[in-house]
Amino acid sequence: MPVSFPMSIAEFLDALPVKSVEFDLPEAVQTSRTAGGEILPEDIGTRLWQGEVMLGRLLPYEALDAQALIDLMRGAGASFLAYHTRFPHPRQDPTGSIIAGASPQIAALDGGDARLISLKGLTPGYALTRGDYLSFTYGSNPLRYGLHRVQETQVLADGAGTTPLFEVIPPLEPGAVIDAAVTLGRAHCKAVIVPDSVQTGRQSKFLRDGMSFKFMQTLR
Template identity: 45%
Template sequence: MASALTFPLALTEFFDGLHVASVGFDLMENMRHSATQGGEVLVSDLGPRLWTFEVQVTTKHHADARKGEALARMLRQAGRPFFAYDKSAAYPAADPGGVILGSSTPTINTINSDNRRMRVQGLPAGYVLSRGDLLSFTYGLDPSRYALHEVITPVTADGSGLTPLFEVSPFIRPGAQAGAAVTFVKPFCKAVMIPGSYRPGLRRPAFTEGLSFAAIQTLR
């Protein structure tokens, strides 16, 4: 008897199997602004910045397309999140395929008090992190939460595999701790479908084309 799916839906269950024609990840702003009589623009944050993304799937044979569509339709309801990653940034820029990283097990060494900078240990000696690389880690308990960050200041690990402090975006949230495992290969976030964004594929004589949807990171 097949077991029921568990959520968040694992990468191997859904997102890995999507052959995308295009994917767009963005870190949305969540703020308001107002202007004073003197012409000064005042800006304030309203809440956490979350990753959003849109996916369009490649043209596929009908049978293959239906497999992805069935899961996507199943995810279009409350309580069914899934893990996802930016397929255009699945590896650090200086390490295509993650070959250099190999079996290394990097972890957070330090989180600076400004919650903008961190150090990572356990990398190969001389490992390079470039601006725009992504990383993820788990933090918090009951529930576990999943952080996805973008490298802002490029760094190179020293001979022991420890990086200098480097800045990431968004801010590192409360609950993140030294010792947490850091993912550089397919760094992921937990996401939910944005209601109304799903577009089913169009059936052609031999192929299905045009399946697309949008999703947003969720911290719970």
């Protein structure tokens, strides 16, 4: 049966024998210098998540299975959902058990500042801390995936499970709406494999080691 894209976390990333995943949010900035020595920065585009997936030591047939999955993802139009496997849940809820059963949603947005968001539907007193991830979908045709990282030292939900406005990066893209469902466990973005980044590793007598690939977020 043909696969559909983006492939889910279970179908792709969690199906690979991942050793580590690196996440980065590089700047999308250019600078110019004035005759007086002043440096003038300017945003030139949307900041997109990127990173690298590294696999562990694999037996021959494990490597064959992993390579088949990765090769499927190297075609035009292929995509998958990527999350930071080292930090799948918020820091104060490392197993996701506190938020289990809750249904987080966007409570409020600030029309004048795309860095600000408020959540509702959390467990009363639920804590988010700097570095925690959250994601949600928005738009249609295509459906877009927003992945953001909390920038406040701590954000606490009140007794009704609603937070104040807090800052995230990157800024929210146009299209985010109030009441959209928010993911805190395995918060993810839609990603594609960077062309020419796949490393197939080296095969010893019994094991293959060093398989990896780089990825970049896509909003389409």
